[in-house]
Amino acid sequence: MKKGVLLVNLGSPDSPNPKDVKKYLGEFLMDERVIDIPYTARALLVRGIILKTRPKASAAAYKKIWWQEGSPLIVISKRLQDKIKNQVDIPVALAMRYGSMTIEKGLKELVEQGVKEVLLFPLYPQFAMATTETILVKAEDIRKMHFPNLKIESVPAFYNKSDYIEVLSKSIQRYLKGKPYEHLLFSYHGVPERHIRKSDISKSHCKINGSCCVTPSKAHEFCYRHQCLEVTRLVAEKLQLKEGSYSTSFQSRLGFDPWLQPYTDRTIERLGKEGIRNMAIVTPAFVSDCLETLEEIAMEGQEIFHEMGGNEFTTIPCLNDDDDFVNLLSKWISDWNKN
Numbered sequence: 001m002k003k004g005v006l007l008v009n010l011g012s013p014d015s016p017n018p019k020d021v022k023k024y025l026g027e028f029l030m031d032e033r034v035i036d037i038p039y040t041a042r043a044l045l046v047r048g049i050i051l052k053t054r055p056k057a058s059a060a061a062y063k064k065i066w067w068q069e070g071s072p073l074i075v076i077s078k079r080l081q082d083k084i085k086n087q088v089d090i091p092v093a094l095a096m097r098y099g100s101m102t103i104e105k106g107l108k109e110l111v112e113q114g115v116k117e118v119l120l121f122p123l124y125p126q127f128a129m130a131t132t133e134t135i136l137v138k139a140e141d142i143r144k145m146h147f148p149n150l151k152i153e154s155v156p157a158f159y160n161k162s163d164y165i166e167v168l169s170k171s172i173q174r175y176l177k178g179k180p181y182e183h184l185l186f187s188y189h190g191v192p193e194r195h196i197r198k199s200d201i202s203k204s205h206c207k208i209n210g211s212c213c214v215t216p217s218k219a220h221e222f223c224y225r226h227q228c229l230e231v232t233r234l235v236a237e238k239l240q241l242k243e244g245s246y247s248t249s250f251q252s253r254l255g256f257d258p259w260l261q262p263y264t265d266r267t268i269e270r271l272g273k274e275g276i277r278n279m280a281i282v283t284p285a286f287v288s289d290c291l292e293t294l295e296e297i298a299m300e301g302q303e304i305f306h307e308m309g310g311n312e313f314t315t316i317p318c319l320n321d322d323d324d325f326v327n328l329l330s331k332w333i334s335d336w337n338k339n
């Protein structure tokens with residue numbers, strides 16, 4: 001049976017103009033795994049409140065980071081796809097969960113090349129219902145509706161794979177070489193605490209603020225908080241970081257529900273207030289640089305740090321199309337192809 005791969009990332013608006021941003025945000029935020037409240041309440045919140053004001057503000061933020069070739073997230077994902085294509089013997093398509101590069105188009109592209117068995121590859125190291133799960137559900141819906149004979153297998157979260165930790169650690173080390181940083185902050189995209197409880201397959205493990213996420217449990221397979229803390233722990237171990245010289249935080253919260261804490265903006269502020277003058281920040285929930293890393297961290301985060309008296313603020317790029325990362329993903333794909 002002919003095999004193929006579909007890489008899937010989050011997506012971006014078609015342009016940084018408020019109209020396109022509104023369309024994109026509308027699709028994104030109406031996803032029941034992103035804003036997980038009943039349909040009517042979600043529609044009122046998203047269409048009645050968020051989409052009235054946020055597109056303008058988000059469009060202004062997108063304009064600051066937009067590249068000549070398009071959205072950084074899309075451009076970088078295409079570069080990654082092209083490099084992987086050169087290393088594996090099977091078709092490699094790219095899709096986005098939201099926006100114009102749909103999963104349906106991606107699967108169609110593979111089917112038209114004779115592919116009968118697809119490796120669905122969500123480009124997220126950690127599992128979350130707002131990322132990995134929504135991709136799996138969407139792909140399955142599309143398969144049932146349009147490609148019922150297609151076989152789809154998916155790549156699980158790879159946050160604790162030793163070869164991934166090695167590639168991530170090596171990249172961090174490379175960017176920090178010669179930089180006099182006193183503190184390394186691991187900033188992950190946040191999620192509402194409710195998402196963690198909903199994904200808890202044991203229905204009793206994740207207490208969120210206790211030590212649950214570092215106590216062994218089958219719940220960890222789907223616990224975003226555990227998987228983020230584990231990436232920090234494994235990288236710190238690999239790089240032999242000193243206790244107290246690094247920490248974990250969560251960024252990009254939206255709305256008034258409690259999200260995972262500590263929050264990144266407040267952590268940067270605290271570090272500055274405590275007298276840290278040089279800090280570095282890495283964002284391992286994102287494989288590609290995007291609005292959340294290029295604007296929220298590299299611009300806004302830096303501004304907060306400087307306001308607190310900080311000097312050097314080093315932002316470590318995401319793995320993007322780093323050769324070691326390309327080699328790693330290509331190896332996983334080739335191994336799957338052989339089986």
Ligand SMILES: C=CC1=C(C)c2cc3[nH]c(cc4nc(cc5[nH]c(cc1n2)c(C)c5CCC(=O)O)C(CCC(=O)O)=C4C)c(C)c3C=C
Nearest residue numbers: 010011012034035058073128130189191254285290291292
């Ligand atoms: C309830 C809202 C949101 C949840 C939950 C959420 C989870 C989540 N998101 C990412 C990755 C990305 N998010 C990005 C942008 C973005 N995220 C939200 C909201 C939630 N995300 C919004 C409204 C936006 C749009 C921008 C804005 O208006 O602030 C991006 C960047 C996209 C880009 O075009 O560059 C990424 C990537 C993860 C990994 C995650 C849960 C783990």
Ligand SMILES: [Fe+2]
Nearest residue numbers: 130189252292
């Ligand atoms: Fe997000």
Ligand SMILES: [Fe+2]
Nearest residue numbers: 206213223226
């Ligand atoms: Fe947990």
